[in-house]
Amino acid sequence: MNDAKSQASDDYTPSEMMIISAARALAGVRTVFVGVGLPNIACNAARRTVAPDLELIYESGVFGARPERQPLSIGDPTLVTGATSVVSMADLFGFYLQGGLVEVALLGGAQIDRHGNLNSSVIGDYRRPSVRLPGSGGAIEIAINAQRVFVVMQLKRRAFVEKLDFLTSPGHLSESDRGRRAGIPSEGSQLVITDKAVFDFANSEREMQLVSRHPGCSVEQIVDEIGWNLRIADAARLTTPPTEKELSIVRDCRRNAGRSD
Numbered sequence: 438m439n440d441a442k443s444q445a446s447d448d449y450t451p452s453e454m455m456i457i458s459a460a461r462a463l464a465g466v467r468t469v470f471v472g473v474g475l476p477n478i479a480c481n482a483a484r485r486t487v488a489p490d491l492e493l494i495y496e497s498g499v500f501g502a503r504p505e506r507q508p509l510s511i512g513d514p515t516l517v518t519g520a521t522s523v524v525s526m527a528d529l530f531g532f533y534l535q536g537g538l539v540e541v542a543l544l545g546g547a548q549i550d551r552h553g554n555l556n557s558s559v560i561g562d563y564r565r566p567s568v569r570l571p572g573s574g575g576a577i578e579i580a581i582n583a584q585r586v587f588v589v590m591q592l593k594r595r596a597f598v599e600k601l602d603f604l605t606s607p608g609h610l611s612e613s614d615r616g617r618r619a620g621i622p623s624e625g626s627q628l629v630i631t632d633k634a635v636f637d638f639a640n641s642e643r644e645m646q647l648v649s650r651h652p653g654c655s656v657e658q659i660v661d662e663i664g665w666n667l668r669i670a671d672a673a674r675l676t677t678p679p680t681e682k683e684l685s686i687v688r689d690c691r692r693n694a695g696r697s698d
Contacts, residue, residue: 447652449679451632454651456482456687457679459543459589459630463488468501468540470494470579473511476543476589478690481507485686492521494539496575498529507693530575534582537622542583544576545590548601551645551665553588553608553626553638555580556601563603573605580606585627592631598664609643634659635676644668651676 449457452475459479463469464487471480471493481504484491492501495511501521502508508515517523524532533539546555547570557576559566580586586608590596608626625643629636635649646668650659652675660667679687 447678449684451651453684453687454676454679455589455591455630455632456691457683458635458649458651458676459483459587460683460687461487462587462628462630462635463491463541466491466541468492468494468538470496470534470539470542470583471511472543472545472589474545476545477508477511478687478694479589480543481690482683482687486683494529494533496526496529498524498526500524500529500533500538507690509694530578534578537582537584539579539583541585541587542579543587543589544580544606545588546576546596546605548596548598549588549590549608549629549645550598550601552611552643553586553629553645554601554604554610555588555606555608555626556603557605558603560602566602576606580608580625581621581623583623585624588626588629590629590631592633592659592662594662594664597662609638633662637670639670640668646670647673649674649676652678 456475456479460483463483466488467490469480469491471477480493494500495502495516497511499516499520502516503519504515506515544555546557547560548556557570558572559569561567626638629645633651633654634647636645637648638645640646647659648670650656
């Protein structure tokens, strides 16, 4: 491809690399449960690049959204126009999510452990926390019922911890708790996409491993932000830099969403 828009760029931020990596991961996906914030931008960018048939699902009750502009929130009226259906939140969770119709969900959290379990409830002791977070919302139901989960969050040592302060949403649980996944239809966390690297769980222990580091980030810098002895996949590679087209689309989405970080 000789189009200048397809050429790699070195003028991008870590957040843009994270969003573009998340968008690329949605190639070939048909239905995605969209999280708020950066996942919302990533999903809409994916529709304009690698996943033109992607149907967006929002917690507010919209299934199969194909918004003509970047939605500002999960309650933006633009989600309704052209959507497959608009139902109550209870019906969305009952019929679509629990019905197994969500192929991928994008989630975030304040903490994640080596098995992809998430905490979005509290930091510190549950009864007397140092920080009380927004809580589960629909995250636990989404993590349990979506076919696959992709986690999108910044790579920081305080977030990638050996032990969660509270388990909000199950990923692959721990070795001792693995039996509790019996009856959970989701395949659990499949990817963790950050501003420095991408991780997966493609090993028998279902433990997070480095599979791709972003340009300018060394393995040592990544390991320093992890609260346990991180696995490095045999086929770990360097992330392909964003193209001019990808950056243009992501920046347009962020501008329309009022994001500048």
